[in-house]
Amino acid sequence: MRDEALARLEALGFSPADAAVLADHFVDAEEHGRIGHGLVRIDFLARRPDLDPSARPLRVIAEPGYERWNGNGAVGYLVLNTIVEAQLADPPATARLIVAGHTFPTGVLGYWARKLADEGLVAAVTATSNRRLAHPDGGEKLAGTNPLAIAIPSSDGRPVVADVSMGNFTYGDVLAGRAEENDLAPFGGDQAHKAFALAVGLQLLVDALTPDDGFGAVLLVANPLADPVPAFRELAVGVRVPGDR
Amino acid sequence: MRDEALARLEALGFSPADAAVLADHFVDAEEHGRIGHGLVRIDFLARRPDLDPSARPLRVIAEPGYERWNGNGAVGYLVLNTIVEAQLADPPATARLIVAGHTFPTGVLGYWARKLADEGLVAAVTATSNRRLAHPDGGEKLAGTNPLAIAIPSSDGRPVVADVSMGNFTYGDVLAGRAEENDLAPFGGDQAHKAFALAVGLQLLVDALTPDDGFGAVLLVANPLADPVPAFRELAVGVRVPGDR
Numbered sequence: 001m002r003d004e005a006l007a008r009l010e011a012l013g014f015s016p017a018d019a020a021v022l023a024d025h026f027v028d029a030e031e032h033g034r035i036g037h038g039l040v041r042i043d044f045l046a047r048r049p050d051l052d053p054s055a056r057p058l059r060v061i062a063e064p065g066y067e068r069w070n071g072n073g074a075v076g077y078l079v080l081n082t083i084v085e086a087q088l089a090d091p092p093a094t095a096r097l098i099v100a101g102h103t104f105p106t107g108v109l110g111y112w113a114r115k116l117a118d119e120g121l122v123a124a125v126t127a128t129s130n131r132r133l134a135h136p137d138g139g140e141k142l143a144g145t146n147p148l149a150i151a152i153p154s155s156d157g158r159p160v161v162a163d164v165s166m167g168n169f170t171y172g173d174v175l176a177g178r179a180e181e182n183d184l185a186p187f188g189g190d191q192a193h194k195a196f197a198l199a200v201g202l203q204l205l206v207d208a209l210t211p212d213d214g215f216g217a218v219l220l221v222a223n224p225l226a227d228p229v230p231a232f233r234e235l236a237v238g239v240r241v242p243g244d245r
Numbered sequence: 246m247r248d249e250a251l252a253r254l255e256a257l258g259f260s261p262a263d264a265a266v267l268a269d270h271f272v273d274a275e276e277h278g279r280i281g282h283g284l285v286r287i288d289f290l291a292r293r294p295d296l297d298p299s300a301r302p303l304r305v306i307a308e309p310g311y312e313r314w315n316g317n318g319a320v321g322y323l324v325l326n327t328i329v330e331a332q333l334a335d336p337p338a339t340a341r342l343i344v345a346g347h348t349f350p351t352g353v354l355g356y357w358a359r360k361l362a363d364e365g366l367v368a369a370v371t372a373t374s375n376r377r378l379a380h381p382d383g384g385e386k387l388a389g390t391n392p393l394a395i396a397i398p399s400s401d402g403r404p405v406v407a408d409v410s411m412g413n414f415t416y417g418d419v420l421a422g423r424a425e426e427n428d429l430a431p432f433g434g435d436q437a438h439k440a441f442a443l444a445v446g447l448q449l450l451v452d453a454l455t456p457d458d459g460f461g462a463v464l465l466v467a468n469p470l471a472d473p474v475p476a477f478r479e480l481a482v483g484v485r486v487p488g489d490r
Contacts, residue, residue: 061339063309063310063339064308064309064310065308065309065310065311065339065340065341065342066310066339066340068339094306094308094310094311094313094342095310095311095342095344095454096310097310097339097340097342097465097467099470122450122453122454124446124450134484135481135484135485137484137485138484139481139483139484140480140481142477142480142481142484148443148446149446150443150446150447150449150450151446152446152449152450152453153453160445160446160449161446162442162443162445162446163442164439164440164442164443164446165439168436187433187436187439188432188433188434188436188439188440189433189434189435189436190434191413191432191433191434194409194410194432194433194440195409195433195439196487197407197408197409197487198393198395198407198409198443200405200407200477200486200487201369201393201394201395201397201405201406201407201409201487202395203473203477204395204397204405204473204474204477205367205369205395205397207397207471207473207477208367208397208398208467208469208470208471208472208473208474209340209367209467209469209470209471210470210471211470211471220342220465222342222453222454224453224454225344225453225454225455225456226452226453226454226455226456227453228448228449228452228453229449229453232387232445232448232449232452235385235387236380236384236385236387237384238384239379239380239382239383239384239387240380240382241445242441242442242445242446
Protein backbone atom coordinates (compact mmCIF):
# COMPACT_ATOMS: atom_id res chain seq x y z
CA MET A 1 0.00 0.00 0.00
CA ARG A 2 2.79 2.41 0.95
CA ASP A 3 4.85 1.58 -2.15
CA GLU A 4 1.91 2.25 -4.44
CA ALA A 5 1.20 5.54 -2.65
CA LEU A 6 4.84 6.56 -2.97
CA ALA A 7 4.85 5.83 -6.68
CA ARG A 8 1.69 7.80 -7.28
CA LEU A 9 2.95 10.77 -5.24
CA GLU A 10 6.30 10.83 -7.00
CA ALA A 11 4.44 10.69 -10.31
CA LEU A 12 2.64 13.88 -9.22
CA GLY A 13 6.04 15.53 -8.85
CA PHE A 14 6.76 15.22 -5.12
CA SER A 15 10.34 14.54 -4.08
CA PRO A 16 10.98 11.09 -2.58
CA ALA A 17 11.28 12.65 0.90
CA ASP A 18 8.00 14.59 0.61
CA ALA A 19 6.25 11.62 -0.96
CA ALA A 20 7.32 9.55 2.05
CA VAL A 21 5.86 12.11 4.49
CA LEU A 22 2.56 12.10 2.60
CA ALA A 23 2.43 8.34 2.12
CA ASP A 24 3.14 7.70 5.80
CA HIS A 25 0.24 10.00 6.76
CA PHE A 26 -2.21 8.46 4.29
CA VAL A 27 -1.24 4.88 5.18
CA ASP A 28 -1.54 5.64 8.90
CA ALA A 29 -5.01 7.05 8.29
CA GLU A 30 -6.01 3.94 6.34
CA GLU A 31 -4.66 1.63 9.02
CA HIS A 32 -6.58 3.38 11.77
CA GLY A 33 -9.97 3.60 10.14
CA ARG A 34 -9.75 7.21 8.98
CA ILE A 35 -10.18 6.16 5.37
CA GLY A 36 -11.46 9.59 4.39
CA HIS A 37 -8.01 10.95 5.21
CA GLY A 38 -6.25 8.05 3.52
CA LEU A 39 -5.25 7.13 0.00
CA VAL A 40 -8.35 8.77 -1.48
CA ARG A 41 -6.57 12.04 -0.78
CA ILE A 42 -3.96 11.33 -3.44
CA ASP A 43 -6.70 11.68 -6.05
CA PHE A 44 -7.76 14.86 -4.28
CA LEU A 45 -4.23 16.27 -4.60
CA ALA A 46 -4.03 15.19 -8.23
CA ARG A 47 -7.19 17.17 -8.99
CA ARG A 48 -5.87 20.43 -7.49
CA PRO A 49 -5.15 22.84 -10.33
CA ASP A 50 -2.74 24.79 -8.11
CA LEU A 51 -0.73 21.78 -6.92
CA ASP A 52 2.94 22.76 -6.59
CA PRO A 53 4.87 19.73 -5.38
CA SER A 54 8.11 21.66 -5.01
CA ALA A 55 6.73 24.52 -2.86
CA ARG A 56 8.22 24.88 0.64
CA PRO A 57 6.65 26.60 3.66
CA LEU A 58 8.34 29.72 5.01
CA ARG A 59 9.00 30.53 8.65
CA VAL A 60 8.24 34.25 8.69
CA ILE A 61 8.81 34.96 12.40
CA ALA A 62 10.71 32.87 14.94
CA GLU A 63 10.73 33.94 18.58
CA PRO A 64 11.20 31.71 21.65
CA GLY A 65 7.45 31.65 22.34
CA TYR A 66 5.99 32.34 18.92
CA GLU A 67 6.43 31.36 15.31
CA ARG A 68 4.56 32.48 12.23
CA TRP A 69 4.62 30.39 9.09
CA ASN A 70 3.26 30.77 5.58
CA GLY A 71 2.42 27.64 3.64
CA ASN A 72 3.71 29.38 0.53
CA GLY A 73 1.91 27.04 -1.84
CA ALA A 74 3.03 23.79 -0.21
CA VAL A 75 0.31 21.25 0.57
CA GLY A 76 -0.83 21.56 4.17
CA TYR A 77 0.40 18.13 5.22
CA LEU A 78 3.94 19.15 4.32
CA VAL A 79 3.52 22.50 6.07
CA LEU A 80 2.52 20.78 9.32
CA ASN A 81 5.26 18.21 8.96
CA THR A 82 7.86 20.94 8.47
CA ILE A 83 6.53 22.81 11.50
CA VAL A 84 6.61 19.65 13.63
CA GLU A 85 10.19 18.89 12.57
CA ALA A 86 11.20 22.48 13.36
CA GLN A 87 9.73 22.15 16.86
CA LEU A 88 11.50 18.86 17.49
CA ALA A 89 14.79 20.37 16.28
CA ASP A 90 14.37 23.37 18.59
CA PRO A 91 11.79 22.61 21.28
CA PRO A 92 10.40 25.45 23.40
CA ALA A 93 11.94 25.82 26.85
CA THR A 94 8.44 26.50 28.19
CA ALA A 95 5.79 27.01 25.49
CA ARG A 96 5.39 28.27 21.94
CA LEU A 97 2.42 29.25 19.81
CA ILE A 98 2.81 28.54 16.10
CA VAL A 99 0.42 30.10 13.59
CA ALA A 100 0.43 29.02 9.96
CA GLY A 101 -1.39 30.73 7.11
CA HIS A 102 -2.06 29.20 3.69
CA THR A 103 -2.05 25.74 5.23
CA PHE A 104 -4.43 23.24 3.64
CA PRO A 105 -5.25 20.39 3.63
CA THR A 106 -3.90 19.22 6.96
CA GLY A 107 -5.28 15.69 7.30
CA VAL A 108 -5.51 13.92 10.65
CA LEU A 109 -4.39 16.54 13.15
CA GLY A 110 -3.81 13.94 15.85
CA TYR A 111 -1.18 12.40 13.59
CA TRP A 112 0.94 15.55 13.77
CA ALA A 113 0.20 16.17 17.45
CA ARG A 114 1.29 12.61 18.23
CA LYS A 115 4.67 13.17 16.57
CA LEU A 116 5.30 15.97 19.08
CA ALA A 117 4.06 13.94 22.06
CA ASP A 118 6.15 10.95 20.99
CA GLU A 119 9.18 13.19 21.59
CA GLY A 120 7.98 14.45 24.95
CA LEU A 121 6.12 17.64 24.05
CA VAL A 122 2.53 18.60 24.89
CA ALA A 123 0.72 19.64 21.71
CA ALA A 124 -2.63 21.14 20.74
CA VAL A 125 -3.41 21.58 17.05
CA THR A 126 -6.38 23.01 15.20
CA ALA A 127 -6.93 23.97 11.57
CA THR A 128 -9.66 25.40 9.39
CA SER A 129 -11.13 24.09 6.17
CA ASN A 130 -14.11 24.91 3.96
CA ARG A 131 -17.18 26.12 5.84
CA ARG A 132 -19.40 23.05 6.03
CA LEU A 133 -21.18 23.45 9.39
CA ALA A 134 -24.29 25.57 9.80
CA HIS A 135 -25.92 26.49 13.09
CA PRO A 136 -28.13 23.60 14.26
CA ASP A 137 -31.15 25.85 13.67
CA GLY A 138 -30.14 26.36 10.03
CA GLY A 139 -28.78 29.18 7.89
CA GLU A 140 -25.50 29.61 6.06
CA LYS A 141 -22.57 27.28 6.56
CA LEU A 142 -20.40 29.21 8.99
CA ALA A 143 -17.48 27.06 10.12
CA GLY A 144 -15.26 24.23 9.02
CA THR A 145 -15.34 20.92 10.85
CA ASN A 146 -12.20 22.39 12.55
CA PRO A 147 -10.78 19.50 14.57
CA LEU A 148 -8.97 20.00 17.85
CA ALA A 149 -6.20 17.52 18.59
CA ILE A 150 -4.52 17.41 21.99
CA ALA A 151 -1.57 15.09 22.60
CA ILE A 152 0.06 14.47 25.96
CA PRO A 153 3.37 12.63 26.26
CA SER A 154 3.85 9.87 28.78
CA SER A 155 6.83 8.38 30.56
CA ASP A 156 5.41 4.97 29.64
CA GLY A 157 5.85 5.77 25.95
CA ARG A 158 2.12 5.76 25.25
CA PRO A 159 0.88 9.33 24.71
CA VAL A 160 -2.81 10.13 24.95
CA VAL A 161 -4.10 11.74 21.76
CA ALA A 162 -7.58 13.25 21.68
CA ASP A 163 -8.51 14.27 18.12
CA VAL A 164 -12.05 15.52 17.69
CA SER A 165 -13.71 17.04 14.64
CA MET A 166 -16.73 19.20 15.36
CA GLY A 167 -18.69 17.51 12.56
CA ASN A 168 -20.90 14.47 12.94
CA PHE A 169 -18.62 12.90 10.35
CA THR A 170 -15.62 14.16 8.38
CA TYR A 171 -15.55 15.57 4.90
CA GLY A 172 -13.11 12.75 4.32
CA ASP A 173 -16.06 10.41 4.82
CA VAL A 174 -17.80 12.25 1.99
CA LEU A 175 -14.73 11.85 -0.23
CA ALA A 176 -14.63 8.17 0.70
CA GLY A 177 -18.28 7.76 -0.29
CA ARG A 178 -19.37 6.85 3.23
CA ALA A 179 -21.57 9.88 3.88
CA GLU A 180 -23.52 12.61 2.08
CA GLU A 181 -22.16 16.15 2.30
CA ASN A 182 -25.66 17.53 2.93
CA ASP A 183 -25.89 15.53 6.16
CA LEU A 184 -22.72 17.10 7.58
CA ALA A 185 -23.63 19.01 10.77
CA PRO A 186 -22.15 19.80 14.17
CA PHE A 187 -22.01 16.62 16.28
CA GLY A 188 -24.10 16.15 19.38
CA GLY A 189 -27.72 15.79 18.34
CA ASP A 190 -29.87 17.96 20.58
CA GLN A 191 -26.67 19.45 22.06
CA ALA A 192 -25.13 20.23 18.67
CA HIS A 193 -25.05 23.92 19.59
CA LYS A 194 -22.02 23.02 21.72
CA ALA A 195 -20.01 21.50 18.88
CA PHE A 196 -21.15 24.41 16.69
CA ALA A 197 -19.84 26.90 19.24
CA LEU A 198 -16.49 25.10 19.40
CA ALA A 199 -16.25 25.04 15.60
CA VAL A 200 -16.96 28.78 15.45
CA GLY A 201 -14.52 29.55 18.24
CA LEU A 202 -11.73 27.57 16.61
CA GLN A 203 -12.56 29.06 13.19
CA LEU A 204 -12.26 32.62 14.46
CA LEU A 205 -9.20 31.78 16.58
CA VAL A 206 -7.34 30.60 13.48
CA ASP A 207 -8.72 33.42 11.35
CA ALA A 208 -7.68 36.05 13.92
CA LEU A 209 -4.17 34.67 14.31
CA THR A 210 -3.37 34.08 10.63
CA PRO A 211 -3.44 37.29 8.62
CA ASP A 212 -3.53 35.61 5.22
CA ASP A 213 -6.79 34.85 3.51
CA GLY A 214 -7.61 31.19 3.27
CA PHE A 215 -7.15 28.28 5.61
CA GLY A 216 -4.73 28.10 8.46
CA ALA A 217 -3.49 26.09 11.40
CA VAL A 218 -2.58 26.95 14.97
CA LEU A 219 -0.34 24.80 17.16
CA LEU A 220 0.49 25.13 20.82
CA VAL A 221 3.64 23.25 21.81
CA ALA A 222 4.81 23.11 25.42
CA ASN A 223 7.29 21.40 27.64
CA PRO A 224 5.36 19.43 30.28
CA LEU A 225 5.97 20.03 33.98
CA ALA A 226 4.21 16.83 35.05
CA ASP A 227 3.56 13.31 33.74
CA PRO A 228 -0.16 12.67 34.31
CA VAL A 229 -0.75 9.93 31.75
CA PRO A 230 0.40 6.81 33.65
CA ALA A 231 -1.89 7.57 36.61
CA PHE A 232 -4.71 8.38 34.18
CA ARG A 233 -4.28 5.03 32.45
CA GLU A 234 -4.52 3.26 35.81
CA LEU A 235 -7.80 5.02 36.52
CA ALA A 236 -9.06 4.31 33.00
CA VAL A 237 -8.44 0.58 33.01
CA GLY A 238 -11.11 -1.19 30.98
CA VAL A 239 -12.16 1.73 28.79
CA ARG A 240 -10.71 2.97 25.53
CA VAL A 241 -8.39 5.91 26.10
CA PRO A 242 -8.55 8.55 23.32
CA GLY A 243 -6.03 7.86 20.60
CA ASP A 244 -5.29 4.27 21.63
CA ARG A 245 -5.10 1.81 18.80
CA MET B 246 -28.78 41.49 43.90
CA ARG B 247 -25.20 42.79 43.59
CA ASP B 248 -25.40 44.69 46.87
CA GLU B 249 -26.59 41.64 48.75
CA ALA B 250 -23.84 39.54 47.16
CA LEU B 251 -21.24 42.14 48.15
CA ALA B 252 -22.44 42.18 51.74
CA ARG B 253 -22.37 38.40 52.02
CA LEU B 254 -18.89 38.18 50.47
CA GLU B 255 -17.49 40.87 52.72
CA ALA B 256 -19.02 39.05 55.68
CA LEU B 257 -16.98 36.01 54.61
CA GLY B 258 -13.85 38.15 54.95
CA PHE B 259 -13.20 39.26 51.36
CA SER B 260 -11.89 42.78 50.82
CA PRO B 261 -14.32 45.18 49.12
CA ALA B 262 -12.29 44.98 45.91
CA ASP B 263 -12.22 41.17 45.87
CA ALA B 264 -15.89 41.00 46.86
CA ALA B 265 -16.69 43.22 43.88
CA VAL B 266 -14.80 40.91 41.49
CA LEU B 267 -16.69 37.91 42.83
CA ALA B 268 -20.08 39.62 42.93
CA ASP B 269 -19.71 40.88 39.37
CA HIS B 270 -18.97 37.33 38.18
CA PHE B 271 -21.86 35.78 40.09
CA VAL B 272 -24.34 38.47 39.03
CA ASP B 273 -23.25 38.18 35.39
CA ALA B 274 -23.80 34.42 35.58
CA GLU B 275 -27.28 34.94 37.07
CA GLU B 276 -28.20 37.49 34.43
CA HIS B 277 -27.18 35.22 31.58
CA GLY B 278 -28.89 32.03 32.67
CA ARG B 279 -25.86 30.31 34.19
CA ILE B 280 -27.52 30.13 37.58
CA GLY B 281 -25.34 27.24 38.65
CA HIS B 282 -22.38 29.61 38.50
CA GLY B 283 -24.30 32.42 40.18
CA LEU B 284 -25.14 33.42 43.71
CA VAL B 285 -25.46 29.79 44.83
CA ARG B 286 -21.68 29.76 44.71
CA ILE B 287 -21.45 32.12 47.68
CA ASP B 288 -22.86 29.34 49.85
CA PHE B 289 -20.38 27.01 48.24
CA LEU B 290 -17.51 29.31 49.22
CA ALA B 291 -18.91 29.69 52.72
CA ARG B 292 -18.85 25.91 53.16
CA ARG B 293 -15.19 25.56 52.17
CA PRO B 294 -13.18 24.73 55.30
CA ASP B 295 -9.99 26.02 53.66
CA LEU B 296 -11.44 29.37 52.54
CA ASP B 297 -8.76 32.06 52.88
CA PRO B 298 -10.25 35.36 51.73
CA SER B 299 -6.96 37.22 52.05
CA ALA B 300 -4.83 34.81 50.00
CA ARG B 301 -3.25 36.22 46.82
CA PRO B 302 -2.05 34.30 43.77
CA LEU B 303 1.67 34.31 42.99
CA ARG B 304 3.25 34.79 39.59
CA VAL B 305 6.10 32.30 39.76
CA ILE B 306 7.57 32.78 36.27
CA ALA B 307 7.07 35.69 33.88
CA GLU B 308 8.59 35.51 30.40
CA PRO B 309 7.38 37.30 27.25
CA GLY B 310 5.63 34.16 25.98
CA TYR B 311 4.97 32.24 29.18
CA GLU B 312 3.77 32.79 32.72
CA ARG B 313 3.36 30.34 35.55
CA TRP B 314 1.09 31.15 38.46
CA ASN B 315 0.22 29.46 41.72
CA GLY B 316 -3.20 30.13 43.23
CA ASN B 317 -1.56 30.08 46.63
CA GLY B 318 -4.82 29.50 48.47
CA ALA B 319 -6.84 32.22 46.74
CA VAL B 320 -10.21 31.21 45.31
CA GLY B 321 -9.92 30.40 41.62
CA TYR B 322 -12.13 33.28 40.48
CA LEU B 323 -9.67 35.73 42.01
CA VAL B 324 -6.71 33.87 40.53
CA LEU B 325 -8.17 34.16 37.03
CA ASN B 326 -9.12 37.77 37.58
CA THR B 327 -5.59 38.60 38.72
CA ILE B 328 -4.14 36.80 35.69
CA VAL B 329 -6.50 38.64 33.33
CA GLU B 330 -5.58 42.00 34.84
CA ALA B 331 -1.88 41.15 34.56
CA GLN B 332 -2.32 40.37 30.85
CA LEU B 333 -4.20 43.60 30.23
CA ALA B 334 -1.51 45.55 32.06
CA ASP B 335 1.24 43.93 30.00
CA PRO B 336 -0.24 42.31 26.89
CA PRO B 337 1.86 39.90 24.84
CA ALA B 338 3.45 41.35 21.72
CA THR B 339 2.56 38.13 19.92
CA ALA B 340 1.31 35.35 22.21
CA ARG B 341 1.64 34.05 25.73
CA LEU B 342 0.71 30.80 27.46
CA ILE B 343 -0.28 31.15 31.10
CA VAL B 344 -0.48 28.08 33.34
CA ALA B 345 -1.97 28.30 36.82
CA GLY B 346 -1.83 25.62 39.49
CA HIS B 347 -4.00 25.49 42.60
CA THR B 348 -6.76 27.36 40.78
CA PHE B 349 -10.32 26.41 41.72
CA PRO B 350 -13.17 27.12 41.35
CA THR B 351 -12.98 29.19 38.19
CA GLY B 352 -16.65 29.80 37.31
CA VAL B 353 -17.76 30.79 33.82
CA LEU B 354 -14.57 30.67 31.79
CA GLY B 355 -16.10 32.72 28.98
CA TYR B 356 -16.52 35.56 31.47
CA TRP B 357 -12.74 35.82 31.92
CA ALA B 358 -12.00 35.22 28.24
CA ARG B 359 -14.43 38.00 27.31
CA LYS B 360 -12.56 40.47 29.52
CA LEU B 361 -9.45 39.85 27.42
CA ALA B 362 -11.34 40.08 24.10
CA ASP B 363 -13.06 43.27 25.22
CA GLU B 364 -9.59 44.81 25.31
CA GLY B 365 -8.55 43.45 21.93
CA LEU B 366 -6.84 40.17 22.81
CA VAL B 367 -7.61 36.68 21.52
CA ALA B 368 -8.07 34.31 24.45
CA ALA B 369 -8.56 30.61 25.01
CA VAL B 370 -9.14 29.36 28.55
CA THR B 371 -9.64 25.92 30.04
CA ALA B 372 -9.64 24.63 33.62
CA THR B 373 -10.06 21.37 35.46
CA SER B 374 -12.39 20.46 38.27
CA ASN B 375 -13.47 17.29 40.04
CA ARG B 376 -13.63 14.21 37.84
CA ARG B 377 -17.31 13.85 37.00
CA LEU B 378 -17.30 12.41 33.46
CA ALA B 379 -16.91 8.71 32.76
CA HIS B 380 -16.39 7.15 29.35
CA PRO B 381 -19.78 6.80 27.61
CA ASP B 382 -19.39 3.02 27.92
CA GLY B 383 -19.04 3.31 31.69
CA GLY B 384 -16.29 2.88 34.26
CA GLU B 385 -14.61 5.31 36.62
CA LYS B 386 -15.12 9.04 36.38
CA LEU B 387 -12.04 10.18 34.51
CA ALA B 388 -12.30 13.87 33.66
CA GLY B 389 -13.85 17.10 34.84
CA THR B 390 -16.43 18.85 32.72
CA ASN B 391 -13.40 20.96 31.67
CA PRO B 392 -14.88 23.81 29.65
CA LEU B 393 -13.06 25.43 26.76
CA ALA B 394 -13.76 29.13 26.24
CA ILE B 395 -12.50 30.93 23.15
CA ALA B 396 -12.98 34.70 22.80
CA ILE B 397 -12.20 36.71 19.69
CA PRO B 398 -12.14 40.50 19.75
CA SER B 399 -13.89 42.53 17.10
CA SER B 400 -13.45 46.01 15.67
CA ASP B 401 -17.22 46.41 16.04
CA GLY B 402 -16.90 46.05 19.81
CA ARG B 403 -18.82 42.77 19.92
CA PRO B 404 -16.43 39.88 20.58
CA VAL B 405 -17.48 36.32 19.83
CA VAL B 406 -17.21 34.12 22.93
CA ALA B 407 -17.60 30.35 22.59
CA ASP B 408 -17.74 28.71 26.02
CA VAL B 409 -18.44 25.01 26.01
CA SER B 410 -18.40 22.54 28.88
CA MET B 411 -17.89 18.91 27.90
CA GLY B 412 -20.73 17.82 30.18
CA ASN B 413 -24.37 17.46 29.19
CA PHE B 414 -25.00 19.97 31.95
CA THR B 415 -22.78 21.73 34.48
CA TYR B 416 -22.06 20.79 38.05
CA GLY B 417 -23.41 24.23 38.75
CA ASP B 418 -26.78 22.90 37.55
CA VAL B 419 -26.49 20.24 40.24
CA LEU B 420 -25.70 22.87 42.86
CA ALA B 421 -28.68 24.88 41.62
CA GLY B 422 -30.95 21.85 41.99
CA ARG B 423 -31.70 21.69 38.26
CA ALA B 424 -30.04 18.34 37.56
CA GLU B 425 -28.91 15.15 39.27
CA GLU B 426 -25.18 14.56 39.59
CA ASN B 427 -25.58 10.92 38.56
CA ASP B 428 -26.91 12.00 35.17
CA LEU B 429 -23.81 14.08 34.41
CA ALA B 430 -22.11 12.65 31.32
CA PRO B 431 -20.19 13.84 28.28
CA PHE B 432 -22.52 15.73 25.94
CA GLY B 433 -23.44 14.46 22.52
CA GLY B 434 -25.68 11.41 22.94
CA ASP B 435 -24.48 8.70 20.59
CA GLN B 436 -21.43 10.84 19.79
CA ALA B 437 -20.56 11.47 23.43
CA HIS B 438 -17.19 9.79 22.87
CA LYS B 439 -16.16 13.03 21.16
CA ALA B 440 -16.94 15.26 24.14
CA PHE B 441 -15.33 12.63 26.38
CA ALA B 442 -12.14 12.75 24.30
CA LEU B 443 -12.06 16.55 24.50
CA ALA B 444 -12.59 16.45 28.27
CA VAL B 445 -9.74 13.94 28.65
CA GLY B 446 -7.44 15.92 26.36
CA LEU B 447 -8.08 19.16 28.24
CA GLN B 448 -7.73 17.39 31.61
CA LEU B 449 -4.31 15.98 30.72
CA LEU B 450 -3.23 19.24 29.04
CA VAL B 451 -3.83 21.14 32.27
CA ASP B 452 -2.40 18.35 34.41
CA ALA B 453 0.77 18.17 32.29
CA LEU B 454 1.34 21.92 32.33
CA THR B 455 0.64 22.56 36.03
CA PRO B 456 3.06 20.73 38.30
CA ASP B 457 1.03 21.18 41.45
CA ASP B 458 -1.47 18.58 42.56
CA GLY B 459 -5.05 19.68 42.33
CA PHE B 460 -6.97 21.74 39.83
CA GLY B 461 -5.50 24.18 37.39
CA ALA B 462 -6.17 26.51 34.51
CA VAL B 463 -4.43 27.19 31.22
CA LEU B 464 -4.87 30.40 29.22
CA LEU B 465 -3.61 31.27 25.78
CA VAL B 466 -3.56 35.02 25.13
CA ALA B 467 -2.55 36.43 21.77
CA ASN B 468 -2.48 39.62 19.81
CA PRO B 469 -4.70 39.20 16.74
CA LEU B 470 -3.29 39.74 13.25
CA ALA B 471 -6.73 39.94 11.63
CA ASP B 472 -10.28 41.02 12.48
CA PRO B 473 -12.54 38.18 11.28
CA VAL B 474 -15.60 38.81 13.46
CA PRO B 475 -17.43 41.53 11.48
CA ALA B 476 -17.43 39.45 8.29
CA PHE B 477 -18.47 36.40 10.31
CA ARG B 478 -21.41 38.27 11.76
CA GLU B 479 -22.54 39.26 8.26
CA LEU B 480 -22.47 35.62 7.20
CA ALA B 481 -24.25 34.56 10.39
CA VAL B 482 -27.16 36.98 10.14
CA GLY B 483 -30.30 35.37 11.57
CA VAL B 484 -28.64 32.82 13.82
CA ARG B 485 -27.38 33.15 17.37
CA VAL B 486 -23.63 33.73 17.44
CA PRO B 487 -21.86 32.01 20.38
CA GLY B 488 -21.68 34.29 23.40
CA ASP B 489 -24.24 36.79 22.17
CA ARG B 490 -26.73 37.95 24.77
